[in-house]
Amino acid sequence: MSRRTRSRQEWEVRASTLAKKTTNPIRRIVENLQVEPNPDKELIALSIGDPTTFGNLNPPEQVLQAVRDSVELHTSRGYAPSKGHYEARAAVAKYSAHQGDISPDDVILASGCSHAIELVITVLAESGQNIIIPRPGFSIYQTLALGLGIIIKYYNLLPNKQWKVDLDDLESQIDDDTAAIVVINPSNPCGSVYDKEHLSEILDVASRNRVPIIADEIYEHFIFSGNKYTAISSISKDVPVLSCGGLTKRFLVPGWRMGWVIIHDRNDILGKEIRAGLMNLSMRIVGPSAIIQRALPAILEYTPQSFFDDVLFFIESQAKLAYDELRRAPGLRPIMPEGAMYMMIEIKISYFPEFSNECDFVERLVSEQSVFCLPGQCFDYPNYMRIVLTIPEDKMREACQRIIIFCKEHIVFSEKRKDIDKE
Amino acid sequence: MSRRTRSRQEWEVRASTLAKKTTNPIRRIVENLQVEPNPDKELIALSIGDPTTFGNLNPPEQVLQAVRDSVELHTSRGYAPSKGHYEARAAVAKYSAHQGDISPDDVILASGCSHAIELVITVLAESGQNIIIPRPGFSIYQTLALGLGIIIKYYNLLPNKQWKVDLDDLESQIDDDTAAIVVINPSNPCGSVYDKEHLSEILDVASRNRVPIIADEIYEHFIFSGNKYTAISSISKDVPVLSCGGLTKRFLVPGWRMGWVIIHDRNDILGKEIRAGLMNLSMRIVGPSAIIQRALPAILEYTPQSFFDDVLFFIESQAKLAYDELRRAPGLRPIMPEGAMYMMIEIKISYFPEFSNECDFVERLVSEQSVFCLPGQCFDYPNYMRIVLTIPEDKMREACQRIIIFCKEHIVFSEKRKDIDKE
Ligand SMILES: Cc1ncc(COP(=O)(O)O)c(C=O)c1O
Ligand SMILES: Cc1ncc(COP(=O)(O)O)c(C=O)c1O
Numbered sequence: 001m002s003r004r005t006r007s008r009q010e011w012e013v014r015a016s017t018l019a020k021k022t023t024n025p026i027r028r029i030v031e032n033l034q035v036e037p038n039p040d041k042e043l044i045a046l047s048i049g050d051p052t053t054f055g056n057l058n059p060p061e062q063v064l065q066a067v068r069d070s071v072e073l074h075t076s077r078g079y080a081p082s083k084g085h086y087e088a089r090a091a092v093a094k095y096s097a098h099q100g101d102i103s104p105d106d107v108i109l110a111s112g113c114s115h116a117i118e119l120v121i122t123v124l125a126e127s128g129q130n131i132i133i134p135r136p137g138f139s140i141y142q143t144l145a146l147g148l149g150i151i152i153k154y155y156n157l158l159p160n161k162q163w164k165v166d167l168d169d170l171e172s173q174i175d176d177d178t179a180a181i182v183v184i185n186p187s188n189p190c191g192s193v194y195d196k197e198h199l200s201e202i203l204d205v206a207s208r209n210r211v212p213i214i215a216d217e218i219y220e221h222f223i224f225s226g227n228k229y230t231a232i233s234s235i236s237k238d239v240p241v242l243s244c245g246g247l248t249k250r251f252l253v254p255g256w257r258m259g260w261v262i263i264h265d266r267n268d269i270l271g272k273e274i275r276a277g278l279m280n281l282s283m284r285i286v287g288p289s290a291i292i293q294r295a296l297p298a299i300l301e302y303t304p305q306s307f308f309d310d311v312l313f314f315i316e317s318q319a320k321l322a323y324d325e326l327r328r329a330p331g332l333r334p335i336m337p338e339g340a341m342y343m344m345i346e347i348k349i350s351y352f353p354e355f356s357n358e359c360d361f362v363e364r365l366v367s368e369q370s371v372f373c374l375p376g377q378c379f380d381y382p383n384y385m386r387i388v389l390t391i392p393e394d395k396m397r398e399a400c401q402r403i404i405i406f407c408k409e410h411i412v413f414s415e416k417r418k419d420i421d422k423e
Numbered sequence: 424m425s426r427r428t429r430s431r432q433e434w435e436v437r438a439s440t441l442a443k444k445t446t447n448p449i450r451r452i453v454e455n456l457q458v459e460p461n462p463d464k465e466l467i468a469l470s471i472g473d474p475t476t477f478g479n480l481n482p483p484e485q486v487l488q489a490v491r492d493s494v495e496l497h498t499s500r501g502y503a504p505s506k507g508h509y510e511a512r513a514a515v516a517k518y519s520a521h522q523g524d525i526s527p528d529d530v531i532l533a534s535g536c537s538h539a540i541e542l543v544i545t546v547l548a549e550s551g552q553n554i555i556i557p558r559p560g561f562s563i564y565q566t567l568a569l570g571l572g573i574i575i576k577y578y579n580l581l582p583n584k585q586w587k588v589d590l591d592d593l594e595s596q597i598d599d600d601t602a603a604i605v606v607i608n609p610s611n612p613c614g615s616v617y618d619k620e621h622l623s624e625i626l627d628v629a630s631r632n633r634v635p636i637i638a639d640e641i642y643e644h645f646i647f648s649g650n651k652y653t654a655i656s657s658i659s660k661d662v663p664v665l666s667c668g669g670l671t672k673r674f675l676v677p678g679w680r681m682g683w684v685i686i687h688d689r690n691d692i693l694g695k696e697i698r699a700g701l702m703n704l705s706m707r708i709v710g711p712s713a714i715i716q717r718a719l720p721a722i723l724e725y726t727p728q729s730f731f732d733d734v735l736f737f738i739e740s741q742a743k744l745a746y747d748e749l750r751r752a753p754g755l756r757p758i759m760p761e762g763a764m765y766m767m768i769e770i771k772i773s774y775f776p777e778f779s780n781e782c783d784f785v786e787r788l789v790s791e792q793s794v795f796c797l798p799g800q801c802f803d804y805p806n807y808m809r810i811v812l813t814i815p816e817d818k819m820r821e822a823c824q825r826i827i828i829f830c831k832e833h834i835v836f837s838e839k840r841k842d843i844d845k846e
Pocket of ligand 2: 286472534535536537538561563607610611639641669671677680681682
């Protein structure tokens with residue numbers, strides 16, 4: 001009785017568009033680099049945004065104890081609701097009170113901030129619509145959007161104005177198909193921190209054009225001394241803000257995969273549809289591990305302020321160290337960050353005629369000095385490189401020395417450059 | 424300079440198609456039921472597929488110890504590769520040797536079996552293509568596929584032939600747009616277990632029509648005495664099989680969210696594209712929690728066989744108990760399962776003229792007897808209900824008694840039925 005309606009004679013199994021277009025630009029660029037370190041020098045990787053890599057930064061005892069306790073609980077083994085256990089969502093709501101008045105129902109737990117971002121992008125944007133992200137900016141937005149047919153547009157940050165948003169450029173990018181503006185504050189890769197005034201200016205643009213904001217705040221509270229942290233959600237009057245956060249960076253546990261979305265919708269613009277949509281989407285993988293969910297209230301309640309202060313003091317010291325050192329590297333211009341855990345460094349590439357772009361520069365820096373920095377291309381920003389500030393001090397010092405030597409060896413000042421140009 | 428190209432005057436933020444079409448049929452049906460239990464009787468929920476709900480089934484000490492040890496490891500805190508730590512993937516490969524010769528590179532870790540299924544569906548199927556799933560069958564396939572525009576088709580299982588696949592029906596469903604056939608073995612909700620011969624017949628259909636198989640084996644090894652478990656991947660000669668598994672059911676830890684995809688591709692049909700696609704997709708949320716990943720080798724290696732045997736002995740006893748009891752319930756026909764942790768019960772609805780379908784039946788069963796069973800509709804299978812077999816023995820016994828009473832109270836035998844029909 002078998003009605004054969006399949007004409008295929010040969011096996012042919014193709015990957016979907018979603019699978020093919022889900023790519024990680026950083027990985028792609030790094031894989032294409034020649035990064036053979038100099039065998040005589042120990043490799044120093046200034047490229048990895050994992051603060052636990054070097055073993056010098058560890059979560060506090062209270063956080064580990066919370067998880068130990070959770071493992072013993074019977075209730076950390078069963079299914080949690082897809083959006084997360086109530087107690088865990090209530091804990092996030094309380095911990096995030098600086099963002100505004102939040103109820104546990106405004107919180108959806110996610111498997112890391114990446115998953116939180118996936119939830120908010122996929123609820124807001126349809127195939128063919130666009131989201132506008134900062135340039136330079138973290139590449140996860142491309143990874144998550146392109147496969148779904150969501151288009152990425154860019155607005156420029158201004159390197160000479162502490163990476164503030166070029167507001168005219170931002171506004172000019174908005175069109176009828178714009179589903180959201182992404183604001184990463186504090187920023188990866190820039191380490192910039194926006195003050196209240198600047199955040200208000202961004203909100204004005206969003207409000208005028210009726211575009212909701214996705215606030216990527218995985219680095220919230222990562223603020224160096226003298227600056228103050230403001231969550232964009234806390235000052236929005238009308239613009240709906242979907243904030244994405246998590247334990248990843250601040251609690252030094254990226255591998256635990258605990259993130260969250262917080263819905264800010266003071267004027268009830270999102271209505272039931274977006275909330276329901278987020279709940280629906282959270283059912284796809286049934287939320288993050290219940291072990292961490294059950295530990296979350298204690299983690300967020302009992303981690304001492306001194307832990308955060310110590311980590312930040314360390315990162316800020318590293319930023320100052322790297323900045324002071326690298327200012328002395330001819331042909332480089334480090335830009336002092338105000339927060340997060342990265343620093344962007346401009347490479348005045350015309351001073352290095354051997355290298356046609358910053359990828360050449362970082363490749364040779366690895367092969368000669370065994371220091372690996374991420375090329376700006378990873379953030380759609382040529383002529384820069386990004387370093388991480390979480391590595392141990394002696395390694396940072398050593399890395400800076402090697403970068404200085406490298407620059408001195410390769411820089412060509414103008415007269416000589418002219419000669420080269422003539423050749 | 425602001426070129427305003429946005430015409431929107433009012434706020435209007437709509438949820439995407441993906442968000443709107445991601446729904447959980449079980450939840451939707453259950454939410455629409457009137458399930459107010461009888462206040463005089465304690466509710467017995469025979470509906471929840473979480474074996475930890477009643478506290479009578481717990482993971483073994485070795486599994487908990489593996490996680491305790493993992494929490495202390497520095498390396499359980501940092502990012503793991505998206506597809507999972509090598510050691511964890513190697514452990515899954517070894518644990519799954521009954522499926523065939525597996526290398527760690529054939530394994531991708533996922534955040535629960537749901538996420539594993541999401542990975543395999545989204546790599547194989549494009550919007551507009553279809554996947555063919557069993558009826559009755561678990562509803563996660565609808566949840567994951569429909570939002571992406573992937574179409575669900577059904578093949579029938581045969582309740583009178585131990586829920587074997589209607590092979591002609593299966594073959595007749597295949598068309599040029601079929602991206603995969605889903606085989607759930609052992610089955611939720613049927614508790615059926617397919618032997619080698621029947622799995623070969625399914626493979627023959629797939630092979631003839633050049634369709635890869637998604638093997639949902641979250642209940643692998645859940646086999647009652649007298650039956651033998653065969654993984655479909657282990658006997659496939661040419662058909663590529665993507666097997667989805669995890670810790671969830673067998674280790675009694677659904678909340679931990681640890682699952683995996685295993686790629687079986689003996690004839691190199693999938694080629695690089697599907698592998699690369701799965702890797703790409705795994706980058707979206709950067710894999711499951713590293714705490715469980717680091718515990719995985721010990722979990723899979725040290726859990727004693729006696730633990731699995733004890734759990735299975737208990738479930739099988741419950742199956743026998745429920746079967747023997749419910750055979751005595753007039754108007755019901757329980758179908759003895761051969762594995763997994765569920766039993767399907769046919770409701771001869773014409774014997775219950777008060778109820779127009781099985782949803783009415785289960786609603787009244789709750790309101791009168793405080794026993795809640797899932798209506799067959801949840802599995803696209805009217806006139807049946809599903810019970811779980813993991814609840815404590817005394818509760819199971821009590822629930823069966825109440826169901827028998829309920830049936831006796833509501834059944835109408837033929838003469839009387841005729842009268843009613845006349846009225
Ligand atoms: C700006 C930004 N957003 C999101 C993420 C993702 O965080 P998670 O590891 O919690 O998924 C990162 C990680 O580096 C990040 O830098
Ligand atoms: C047949 C089947 N597949 C997959 C799943 C999902 O498993 P997990 O909880 O690991 O996501 C379930 C859960 O009940 C199931 O019954």
